[in-house]
Amino acid sequence: MEFASFLLKRALWSLLVLFGLSIIIFAIARGIPGDPARISLGPAATPEQVQLLRDRLGLDRPLIEQFGLFVGGLMQGDLGRSLLTERSVTADIRDTFAATFELVLVTITVALVCGAPMGVAAATWRNRWPDHVVQFVSIFSAVTPTFLKALLLQILAGYVLHILPTTGRLPAGMDFSADLTGMLLIDSVLRGRPDVFFEAIRHLLLPVIALSLASMGQIARITRASMIDVAGQDYIEANRAFGVPEHVRVFKYALRPSFVPPLTILGLQFSALIGNAFVVELIFAWPGMAAYGVRAILQKDLNAVMGVVMVSGVFFVIVNLVIDILVGYVDPRVRIRGRR
Amino acid sequence: MAHLSELAAEPQRLSNAYQNWYRFSRNPSAVIGTAIVIICILTAIFAPLITPYPEHVGAVVNFRERHLPPSADYWFGTDNVGRDIFTRVVFGMRISLLLALVVLATAVPVGTVLGLLAGYYGGWVEIVIMRFTDIALAIPGLVMVMAVAAVLSPDLLTSMIAIAALWWTWHARLIYSITRQTRVQDYIEAAETLGASKFHILFREILPNCVSALAVKTSLDAGFVILIGSTLSFLGLGIQPPTPDLGTMVASGAAFLPSYWWESVLPGCAILFVSLGFNLLGDGLRDMFDVEDVR
């Protein structure tokens, strides 16, 4: 019962955030200098076409009504037409989202799976070499611009060692279309194509490393701090006194509550992660939504930019909702006092 | 009017300062960070004096000497039109620091004041300000900054506006939480009873409690702002050529990988260097002030 009301509260809050997001996007879209209809139709549009779109967007009506139309459009998945591809932004995003989703999902998994044990190791061997290595990695991964990491990985693995592909999701010659989920790792398994799975992983490696290092470092750092914190608490000491074996103490009693801060930090990190996905997709020619967004930004394709921002925002809000629920599940105290 | 908070703290003040300094100077990351930051600031200020080819900042072309690797003449090599990369990196550092300075000089005061107001007054002031920051923080920041930069014309000012427009929320949240804790302290209530003005209480009694946290956060932020600024210009949304900018230089050099690696890697390392400096400095300050939860 208590958990249900927690879920409800979180969900309502997410809705409120989405509403705020749409206000901000609306403000940006209407705040730009010039006629939004003219800009979103591009230079080739005739005055009649411009007027038609002005009517549809209600640009001659009061702002509040315009906002209503805007949100109504969003609800129906109408993000307008892209100047660049000359088709609906919704369709463009639908085609590119899976690639970004796969990249981000694998990145989060890698960051958690590698970051948390690193933190545990650092806490367990505090002030010894594993600790120093983890500290070093976490500082440098935080201060190195993602594009530099990506470029260095590309030079090293792609050009010097020639061991990994540096662009795209699959080799150009590979004949496979991910038409089930859009995610190559899943579709290749479902279709029974181990060769595709294998190539997909090889292509994922460099972008994922470039993208996950920063989050990994932060997760390791937080896990370490919270392990040290928890280890000092009474019940762990009590366990020690009762003779509970070391590995049980570390993994059962210290680690589970220690999961909360890394999860929380992941929620925060996720914002930077989405932003950096734009850079990583650009550098590794990853055919995802972020790369589409970068092109749209550079080409001033307004509808596409707004669509990509909106979808990234929704994605971010949903991930944070999921994390909130997970944290609330792992740590009942959070249900009452809230995450932050 | 005497500052009650200071009166309370006065006896310990000197020894505290000394203790702080002692802790700071024994902290290797703080010392290294300070050194890096000072080096960066000095090179930025004296850029025209210490660079070998200050004229290479602008539109100078020397196609005979393009793509030269690092050497005694050109420490960081030359770029695709034959300009000295070292010179341009030093001047690019200027732009990065200027960006951080302007963004923080706008975002920190705005965030601080709003945070103070929200924390002190509570009620609808708090609701309006803090719900707004919550929403702003629940939206992926870099993506938002890119969107703002995209609809305006790409230049330095745009990047500054776009980053500052989001950045103040972090400071508002930090100051808000400290103010909430401070507000209920005895000496604040004493000052209120004595009839001190709201202005006095906010800025003379509460604000000093925030200074250490603010210093840590601002130092850490300087590094992040520089990273974000360079990411924007890497994507082509920052300052436009020929003005040297580190992110732009990396992007432009990346077209010549792997043959002329120095054109992208070395400016990239310069960004790493500056942001490392501010990060270490922030870490050091955090240890010194013992404000563990500021990130």
Next chain:
Amino acid sequence: MIARKLLASVALSTMLTATIPLSAWAQNVVTMTTGQIFRSIDPAKVTDYTDYMGVVNLYDGLTSVEPDGSIVPALAESWEVSPDAREVTYKLRDDATFSDGSPVEAGDVVYSVERLLRINQGPASMLAGVLTPGSVTAVDNKTVKFTLAKNFAPFLAVVPAIFILNEEAVKPHEGDDDAQSWLATNAAGAGPFTLKAYDRGTRLTVVRNEDYYKGFPENPIDEVRWIVVNDEASVRAMGASGELTMTGPFQSPDTYDALEGMGYKIENHPTSSTLYLKLNNQVTPTDDVHIRRAIALATDYETIREVIFPGNRLTTPLPDTFKQFHADDVPEPKYDLEAARAEVAKSKYAGQPISITLGFLTGIKYQEEISLLMQANLEQIGFTVTQAVNPWNRVTELATKVETTPAVNQIFFSATYPSPDSMFHTQYHSSAAGTWASMEWINDPEVDKLIEEARGTGELDKQIDIYKELQHKLVDMQSDVFLLTQVSKHALNKCLEGLSIIPMRSFGYDFSRYSWNCD
């Protein structure tokens, strides 16, 4: 080596070191990179070189073009021009078939032209005022007659750009938009290849139509995959991994060098694509002919041609690949800063600081380098320079108004059909003003008159005289700075043969002309 050994000990080693099984392809597959997306594969909507690249492989026209510019039979085996040059009658080949096997008939031609005129985009602009609805009629099943609304000398040269659609295949999908949505993702033509996969932003794949009526050379190309790659590094990476078969013509010199080092052959072909600095003749300071001349004199042609962008000399608006029409007596432009200073002194802006805007395209390396070079030189002769970097669709928008068009614009132009008319009418006629190709805003009645005269006359000698006069006039006005004609460079796999440059947009990338000459 050590790094490799270490990695080899990891369980992932097989994954890391596996290479793509290149030899596994039994077929001849060409993978070509292109820097722009395929905006459209609808023959009524194609505009730029990338769009045409797809369409010339999927569709055929009545006629085609050879490298020397001559018009040769394609779907039509012969044609006749009436004495007054107002009627052209094409006779279709008996064996001409669409890729679905159905015969190409006169009705398909009528349908295709009518649809082109209705949609009025892309190739339709070349036919504006020349063909009107009803101009094309089917004389019989295999004969089709074009009646021109006015004299238009370059007509025969434009016809190859009219691609013929399979009416029967298109009709069921017509909807309310002339099948525009269907043809945006499907093809229904008589070309040498059929559509296999098309993803607007990233790739286009076509496979050979075994029953192509014109047949193929020995060892034909079975499949062509175009991949949209925006950056040089990715192109090189694809070269290093062996995925790449052929690049487009717009890579940086460094990329070609790198690819040559990886064993690719580099082919250089002179083209009729020209690079101009288009000077806005109506805004300050380029409204003064002396300023325009000063800019031309402050241009370091040799460095641009030899270091920045591979090219040949360009002396007039017309590249000398149009041999008989080219005014050979115009001297080559010189780089002379002293003379440039003297011209500035003669201008009405002498003695004051002169601000000038140099426009170029976002993300195009050679344009950025040329712009920097121009800035460096212009600053030496007293200009204050602002760089205006804009993406392509912004440039096309700025070009619509005289006051938003920057003073100096770097623009690449290539003839859309093999006639000097394509160079002059599109760029210099006042009726074409307001497009990216005509950012000069010349608006000169005499120039207009000459262009129209050349269009209207059927006599070659007279045309030659007019075009030469036009060139003298434009050079005299210094309408543009004439930078260079492109030497197109491609990096190709050593086995790939058949690349030639054809003076009609992207016809050289028709892969039925190519063959794979290795095992």
